Amino acid sequence: MARSEARVATDRPHRYAKQLASHLGRRVEAVWDEEAGEGRLAFQVGTGTLTAEPGALLLAVEGDAENLERLEDVVGRHLVRFGAKDELVVEWKRDNGEPGTVYRNEEDAS
Numbered sequence: 001m002a003r004s005e006a007r008v009a010t011d012r013p014h015r016y017a018k019q020l021a022s023h024l025g026r027r028v029e030a031v032w033d034e035e036a037g038e039g040r041l042a043f044q045v046g047t048g049t050l051t052a053e054p055g056a057l058l059l060a061v062e063g064d065a066e067n068l069e070r071l072e073d074v075v076g077r078h079l080v081r082f083g084a085k086d087e088l089v090v091e092w093k094r095d096n097g098e099p100g101t102v103y104r105n106e107e108d109a110s
Contacts, residue, residue, distance in 0.1 A: 002065040003095040013052035046071045076103035
């Protein structure tokens with residue numbers, strides 16, 4: 001299994017993780033445990049984890065190598081959209097050393 005991780009700086013990691021799990025839960029199996037500050041996403045092609053820490057939301061996705069970019073896209077794109085006001089940036093780092101995808105509010109990219 002291939003793995004990709006991102007550490008997203010935010011002062012509201014619990015809020016964003018809960019929102020992401022709730023939104024993606026309409027299409028995939030999603031669980032968020034507010035007390036533990038952890039969540040899990042079960043996609044058809046892989047899994048994802050959400051971990052809220054002080055000052056950051058840790059994201060991880062796992063799946064076959066050919067699906068890794070797709071998993072990064074689904075999680076990263078939605079989170080950046082929810083956090084547009086806070087200018088969240090999701091920069092994936094893959095376990096094989098290849099650079100992952102980077103997501104940021106498109107208005108910030110100019």
